[in-house]
Each structure stands twice: as C-alpha cells, then as structure tokens.
Amino acid sequence: MHRLSRILASLGVAAGLLASAVPAEAAKRVALVVGNNEYRNVPKLLKAVNDARTMGDTLRQLGFTVMVAENQNRLQFSETLLAFDKAIEPGDTAFFFYAGHGFEIAGQNYLLPTDVPAATEGQEELVRDSSILADRIVERLQNKKARTSILVFDACRNNPFERTGTRAVAGGGGLAPMVQLPEGVFSVFSAGPRQTALDRLSNDDANPNSVFTRTFAKELLQPGVNLVQVAQHTRRTVSELADTVRHKQVPVYFDQMVDDVFLSGTAKPGSDKPAPDKMASDTSVPNANARPADAPMKVAALPPVAPLKPPKEESLNAPIAMFSRHNGGWTVVFSIADPTLGISWRIGESGDFRETGFLDTLDSRTRKRMPNPSIELPSDAQAATIQVRYVDASGDMQGPFPIKFDPEAALVRDQRKILDMTANSWLSFRQFNGLLVYYTHLVSYRCAIREVKIGIDSAVPNQVLTMPPCDMRDPSAIPYNAALYQKLAPSTQFISVELTYRDGSVSEIKSFRTANRSNN
Incomplete structure (x- = not known):
C-alpha cells in the first residue's frame, strides 16, 4: 500500500498525566506514529503499518492528538515531521513511535523511508543522505521545548541491505543505544543492541502486531503505572515470549526523566512505587534526579481556602477551556493564567464543586503540586455551562467562572483543526x-x-x-x-x-x- 495517513484525535491532557511544571495552558499531548511496510529496494515488512495503527489507537485512548503516517518515502517523512513540529508547543508531552527498517552506522541510528536505495559496500553515505537520523528527531523536540519527549523504536530487524552475492553496506540491522539523551527524554527500543525483534512467535501466530508492539501497547493502558514501569513490564513479557521460541530479545529503555510520567492515571493514593523490574540494572540508564524507588508517592489534598470571594482585581484573565472528543467521551482542559493551588468545577448553577486532583509534578511558580487542568465528560454530555474556580497562590478562591460547553460546536472545531493540520493526508x-x-x-x-x-x-x-x-x-x-x-x-x-x-x-x-x- 502506498502512503495512507490518518489522524486519530483527542486533543488535550487526560486526567492524571503530564510531567510538566509550566503553565497549564501550554500542556497537551501530541504524538506521531509511523509505520513503513512497502519498501521498494529492500525487503518489505508485514506488520509495521499495523503496529503504527495500533499505537495510534492506544495513544488516542490516552488523550493524545495522534498523527498516523504510513509507508513514507523520504520527502513524505520529512513533511510529516514538519507537521509534527508545528503541532508541538513549549511544555507539551511529545510521543514519537516508529515501526519499520532501522539501521545503525558508526553508532548513529537511521530510520529508513520506503524509497531508501539498495546500498552496497562503501555506500554508507548514500544510506545516511536518504534516511532520517533518529538523533535529529530528539533535537527537534528539544528545539520545540517539549517538556516530556518519548521515543519508541520497533525497528531492530536484520540488516535490510544484505543480499546474496553482494557485500552489504557496513552497519547493523539493530539500533545503537541512545545513552546521551538530554533531560526530559525517554526512549524505548524493541530489542537490545545487535538483537533482532520478532514480528511473530511462530507461523501460527495470527496476531497482527509485532511481539513488542502488542505487549507495549497493552502495558501503556495499565492504570497507575509510570513510564519506567511500562518499559520494565514490557521488557520482561517480551523477553519471556521470545524465550519460548529460543530467541533472544530484551527491549531496552534509556531514561533521562526528572519526573515520574503517568500516561494512564497516577498511582493510587498512599501506594508505594513498585520495585524495579529484575533486569532494570542491566539495560536502563538510571536517572540520578528521580525519586528513590522506595519513596512513598503521596497525593496532596486540595489546600484549605478562605471563604468564597469575588475575583481579585489583578485576576483579569478568566480560565478558558479546550474541548476534544475521543472514544470514551470528552476531555476538557482548563487554561488558567494565574499560578494555582487547586481547581474545582461543577455543571450548572447549583450542586457541589468537584476537585480535579493533582499531577505528580511540582509547579515551579508555586513550589507545590500542580493541579490537574483536565476533566472528563461522558460522550452523551449535553450543552451546559461549566463553572470553574481555582485557588490562587495566596490561598484565595477565585471564581466561579462560567465556560459554555456546546458539544456540536466543540466537535466541529476539534475536527476542523485536525483536518487543517493534516491536509496532506x-x-x-x-x-x-x-x-x-x-x-x-x-x-x-x-x-x-x-x-x-x-x-x-x-x-x-x-x-x-x-x-x-x-x-x-x-x-x-x-x-x-x-x-x-x-x-x-x-x-x-x-x-x-x-x-x-x-x-x-x-x-x-x-x-x-x-x-x-x-x-x-
């Protein structure tokens, strides 16, 4: 199949995630997933496109705006990355997933577009010039000032340039470790250095996804598990599955995160962080700034506040909201200019206010837990007024502020934005x-x-x-x-x-x- 791109959207931040200490209005989740099957000059693949689609569906459930790009030649790949750049704003969480052929030359990893030429011995530069440098993607995310960058590569396959009767270009089918990552970057590889990743466990394995992607996508959806634990659980399961067919495949991860990142809800209140996977010390790069594994993770309550007051004179910017539709309903993300100690909301003019809770990160402006800026509404939510109030840095309650919710208008705006951003698809x-x-x-x-x-x-x-x-x-x-x-x-x-x-x-x-x- 030639290029087929989709965007599965769900704009905003789902409840309970975002390792960010920037103003709430900048925090959203965006993702690009790429799957390449239809190579012209090197062996074709069977499951990379399916892997990209599965990851797109998974990330959508986690509140990401997802760009899904399939069978990208060099020009298309570059244009897709440019569109991804434009979607990222400072403070965002950015997720990049690639399934396809990858190649390592002199310690650098290259992602191969579908029109990569069939290089032979001595033509390393030809491969470099016609491929996408993985390190460059990291640089681009850093330039966009993404708070959290997650890169996942299911590309550790055999040398795609090996052919009978010729000497292959010097390099490796597997990918090299990405050890020297900047702060805020987390990368996962489907197999270790010089290992190959399994597409299937046997000829009878009818699963449409590779062994790594089918496992990783499932682990991402586990509630209350941070990103490190997702990688550890994936590694253990994939390694055990590969052992059943006497194959060595141990996914690796490289962690330069300062914060614990939860993609599917924070840990339960009062629970301890689970112990690291038994293989963690072998293949992960520890983060010296991370909280110790045995430190209990506590969830703060909404701070006590003074009696309700009218908005202060200097609080001129009332909260605004961004609405996005996904399979489970609506995600509403509130943007508040003032530093906040807590956010609460209700539907309509009466009833109790509900707290949004807290993210597992500190706000550098208040030096306290950052309030969760998002709420969820059911798919059949009717047009209504959402009343929002917040506790400012002085402990005073501001609001309530009315925000109109019109499901039909919000859906049209959300989908129009996606169509404009993905016109090439x-x-x-x-x-x-x-x-x-x-x-x-x-x-x-x-x-x-x-x-x-x-x-x-x-x-x-x-x-x-x-x-x-x-x-x-x-x-x-x-x-x-x-x-x-x-x-x-x-x-x-x-x-x-x-x-x-x-x-x-x-x-x-x-x-x-x-x-x-x-x-x-």
Missing part, C-alpha cells in the same frame, strides 16, 4: 487490482465537513464525494457500509480536493499525485 492511493483512491481520513472527520469535491486529473474539483452523516454519539466511527475508496483509470496522474466546512468556509485546493508519478 486527506487522500491516499493503493494498487489493488487497479488504482484505488482512499478518502478514509475525510470520512473519519466528516462532522466538520459540509461537502467534499474532487477533480480527477483536473486542477478544479468538480465531483462531489458522498460522506456518511455525522453521528454525534460516536463521531469517529465509520459506518460498515460507508464508501471509503473508488477505482481510478490506470492513467490517472493526480486528484485535486476542496473541502467546504460546516461553518461555510472553504479550504484551499490540495493536489495529490497518484502512484504513477515518476518519483514514486
């Missing part, structure tokens, strides 16, 4: 008993669209694509009988696309070249 092409064009991505975010027009070998879109109706109960679900593709004439060179959004605005016309273009 609106269409994709595949050769299967002829040339096919897929518009799955547009169907996934149809609630923001009034009309889609396309032009086949025409710069002016003149045909209307029929979209299924928007289902507010499950807006991202695609009906089983929905048309997701159409067959094209073999000679088709490009298709133009124009969207009319629900608010009546019209997108710029985007042009997508088919697989018949000369550089593909």
Whole structure:
C-alpha cells in the first residue's frame, strides 16, 4: 500500500498525566506514529503499518492528538515531521513511535523511508543522505521545548541491505543505544543492541502486531503505572515470549526523566512505587534526579481556602477551556493564567464543586503540586455551562467562572483543526487490482465537513464525494457500509480536493499525485 495517513484525535491532557511544571495552558499531548511496510529496494515488512495503527489507537485512548503516517518515502517523512513540529508547543508531552527498517552506522541510528536505495559496500553515505537520523528527531523536540519527549523504536530487524552475492553496506540491522539523551527524554527500543525483534512467535501466530508492539501497547493502558514501569513490564513479557521460541530479545529503555510520567492515571493514593523490574540494572540508564524507588508517592489534598470571594482585581484573565472528543467521551482542559493551588468545577448553577486532583509534578511558580487542568465528560454530555474556580497562590478562591460547553460546536472545531493540520493526508492511493483512491481520513472527520469535491486529473474539483452523516454519539466511527475508496483509470496522474466546512468556509485546493508519478 502506498502512503495512507490518518489522524486519530483527542486533543488535550487526560486526567492524571503530564510531567510538566509550566503553565497549564501550554500542556497537551501530541504524538506521531509511523509505520513503513512497502519498501521498494529492500525487503518489505508485514506488520509495521499495523503496529503504527495500533499505537495510534492506544495513544488516542490516552488523550493524545495522534498523527498516523504510513509507508513514507523520504520527502513524505520529512513533511510529516514538519507537521509534527508545528503541532508541538513549549511544555507539551511529545510521543514519537516508529515501526519499520532501522539501521545503525558508526553508532548513529537511521530510520529508513520506503524509497531508501539498495546500498552496497562503501555506500554508507548514500544510506545516511536518504534516511532520517533518529538523533535529529530528539533535537527537534528539544528545539520545540517539549517538556516530556518519548521515543519508541520497533525497528531492530536484520540488516535490510544484505543480499546474496553482494557485500552489504557496513552497519547493523539493530539500533545503537541512545545513552546521551538530554533531560526530559525517554526512549524505548524493541530489542537490545545487535538483537533482532520478532514480528511473530511462530507461523501460527495470527496476531497482527509485532511481539513488542502488542505487549507495549497493552502495558501503556495499565492504570497507575509510570513510564519506567511500562518499559520494565514490557521488557520482561517480551523477553519471556521470545524465550519460548529460543530467541533472544530484551527491549531496552534509556531514561533521562526528572519526573515520574503517568500516561494512564497516577498511582493510587498512599501506594508505594513498585520495585524495579529484575533486569532494570542491566539495560536502563538510571536517572540520578528521580525519586528513590522506595519513596512513598503521596497525593496532596486540595489546600484549605478562605471563604468564597469575588475575583481579585489583578485576576483579569478568566480560565478558558479546550474541548476534544475521543472514544470514551470528552476531555476538557482548563487554561488558567494565574499560578494555582487547586481547581474545582461543577455543571450548572447549583450542586457541589468537584476537585480535579493533582499531577505528580511540582509547579515551579508555586513550589507545590500542580493541579490537574483536565476533566472528563461522558460522550452523551449535553450543552451546559461549566463553572470553574481555582485557588490562587495566596490561598484565595477565585471564581466561579462560567465556560459554555456546546458539544456540536466543540466537535466541529476539534475536527476542523485536525483536518487543517493534516491536509496532506486527506487522500491516499493503493494498487489493488487497479488504482484505488482512499478518502478514509475525510470520512473519519466528516462532522466538520459540509461537502467534499474532487477533480480527477483536473486542477478544479468538480465531483462531489458522498460522506456518511455525522453521528454525534460516536463521531469517529465509520459506518460498515460507508464508501471509503473508488477505482481510478490506470492513467490517472493526480486528484485535486476542496473541502467546504460546516461553518461555510472553504479550504484551499490540495493536489495529490497518484502512484504513477515518476518519483514514486
């Protein structure tokens, strides 16, 4: 399959995560997952695309805005990374996952796009120039001032350049350790140095994902487990599974985190941090600044406050909110300019206020636990006014401040933002008993669209694509009988696309070249 990109979105910060000590308005979760199967000049892979899709679905459940990119050639990979750059703001949590061929040259790791040439002995520079340097991705996340950067590589496979009758380019199919990482970066590799990662355990193994990804995705969703524990549990399970087929595969992680990062809820109040995995000392890089393993993790209560007062004169900026829709319902992220000691909320004008709780990190402005800026609402939540109040740094209660929640308007804004950010992914092409064009991505975010027009070998879109109706109960679900593709004439060179959004605005016309273009 040629390039097929999707974005599975859920914008904001889910309750209980974010290792961040920056203002709440800057804190959100963004992710890019890449899967490459369809290599042209080196052996193709079977499960990398499925691995990327599984990770996309998993991260979406954890509150990430997820960009899913498939079968990327060098240019497409670069454009995708640029779009990822633009989505990251200072203080964000950024997650990068790659499944595909990887290659190590002189201690540096390269991620291979689908059009990497079939290099031979002495052509190391050819591989370097046509691939993506993994260290550069770390640098880009640092330049964007991401508070937490998580990089996961399921790319430890055999040397893709080995061929009978030729001497392969010097390097390794496995990846080299990333030991000298900057602060705030956590990386995970599906196998140790010079080890290869299993796609399957046997010929009877029908699981669509690699042994590492199927395990890692499951561990990420375990509640109350921090990132280090996720990596340790994954390593133990993958190692044990590989042992059953007499294969050596021990995933490794490299930890330069200052904070404990919880992606699926914080540890239970009063519970101790579980002991490290028995293999932790062999392959992990310890973080000297991290809290000792035997130190109890306590969850602070909302500080006592004075009686309710009107907002102080200097508190001119009322909280604002960002709404995002996901499978389980709505995530609402409050942005508050003032340093806060606690946040509480309620729906409507009456009833008790509920506390949002606290993140497992300190706010550098208050030197106290940072209040959790997000709440969850059910998928069938009706239009309402959310009353928000907070405790300022002086201990005074500010608010309540009213925030309007309109589910339909919020959904349209959320999906429109995703479509604008992922315009290069609106269409994709595949050769299967002829040339096919897929518009799955547009169907996934149809609630923001009034009309889609396309032009086949025409710069002016003149045909209307029929979209299924928007289902507010499950807006991202695609009906089983929905048309997701159409067959094209073999000679088709490009298709133009124009969207009319629900608010009546019209997108710029985007042009997508088919697989018949000369550089593909």
